[in-house]
Amino acid sequence: MQDEILTFEQQGALDVARVGGKGHGLAVMAQAGIPVAPGFIITTSVHQAYLRQTGLERRLNEALASMDRDSLVARETLEREVAAWFDGTRMPPDLRDVVCQGYAELARALQLPDLAVAVRSSATAEDTADTSFAGEYETYVGMRGADAMEQHIRRCWASVFSARAVAYAWKHGIDPLAVHMAVVVQKVVDARAAGVMFTVSPTTGDRSRIVIEASYGLGLGVVGGDVTPDRYVVAKVEGYIVERILGDKHLEYGPDGLATPVDRARRDEFCLSDAEAINLAKMGKRLERMHNAPQDIEFAIDRGLPADDNLVLLQCRPVTVKLPGGAAADDVISRLTASVLSAVR
CATH class of the missing domain: 3.30.1490.20 (ATP-grasp fold, A domain)
Structure with a gap:
């Protein structure tokens, strides 16, 4: 074998x-x-x-x-x-x-x-x-x-x-x-949350920023356009969160690939803690150094693992999309995100 x-x-x-x-x-x-x-x-x-x-x-x-x-x-x-x-x-x-x-x-x-x-x-x-x-x-x-x-x-x-x-x-x-x-x-990871991380800003090309997008459950809702994910911007060198933008996470996908509604209280909360976002950014920096190039990385937070050891990476590859001058930020991010998350077709 x-x-x-x-x-x-x-x-x-x-x-x-x-x-x-x-x-x-x-x-x-x-x-x-x-x-x-x-x-x-x-x-x-x-x-x-x-x-x-x-x-x-x-x-x-x-x-x-x-x-x-x-x-x-x-x-x-x-x-x-x-x-x-x-x-x-x-x-x-x-x-x-x-x-x-x-x-x-x-x-x-x-x-x-x-x-x-x-x-x-x-x-x-x-x-x-x-x-x-x-x-x-x-x-x-x-x-x-x-x-x-x-x-x-x-x-x-x-x-x-x-x-x-x-x-x-x-x-x-x-x-x-x-x-x-x-x-x-x-x-299949029992994902409490999942998403994608870019070790370069997909909107500006700024290599001093790491951008993370995440939603509840598996990442299928993001790639399918069913939800608007939460967005986190982390300063790569300093290691702190520069910006958080709350998304509209009204659905989450379970391990069976089926969607269920998210209640209003959870929709109004960020799906990642600050510590999880910063730990992700640290992992992204390590992978960028390993590959000597900006990376896009697919991840999940496994609800069955301890809080300090619950990060699972699903994919890592070089950023290949060229950033067009003047492209709308949301358009660039949506195209990049759709390119890396798993999908059920």
Whole structure:
């Protein structure tokens, strides 16, 4: 199983060609002692073997070769057809056994037989300094059981050929079939709050500021535009909060991905304490130093962990969005935030 499944702590998980951008970022954090949600990586070798063994590689080659790249209708037709192909083509038994064993071992280690997991795309072209593919590939939250996990792994693979993803790939001179997709499987965090942190101001480009946006529950409400998150601005060097802006957090998403209303009293409170925001900023500074570049970082506050040890990082990658001159602050932040938070589609 060494070639097909890796934990974040294994040396092989630092090989982007095997684990993709997201998997690599999580492995770097885990091996540096930074807290991440427990899980494992299904390597790109499983994706490649699936395409070969099922004949989908040939079908995809033929479909891509004959389509009009400039036609949105053609790309949307491809997306629908490919989604049906992947939904209707289960993994061959040898591959299925490997990924199901990975799920069983994680559930056993956590003593959670009905473990809920997030199934997250991690492509080889993803989360690089030049091409983030942010928001182009799929992530699914709240999958329970090996069957649901296996199905949604295939849906992550299919998302390589979504209308948006192929357009983005071609724009950057990348052949979609050259994109190899690893998949990260992680325990769903029981998030009291979650959000995204930028180690550079997304509105001004000021590298002396760290900007944090957060809302109650999982981060799905932010990316979906269902809520307006709380915003915190922290002075990077001095380590104090410069600004707080209360959002409208009228919904929160639970580990099952379902939304429930937030009562008025909680809506009128900030979802992060000052100490949590400052601890996040410290973690952001550390990651920026590690990578020698501004980072955008996805995080959650796990309600099941002690208050002084409840921060879990879900993703870290370089800031790739260029700040347009004169762009409205809210527009820039909303586009950046939507690019990094997990989504249920």
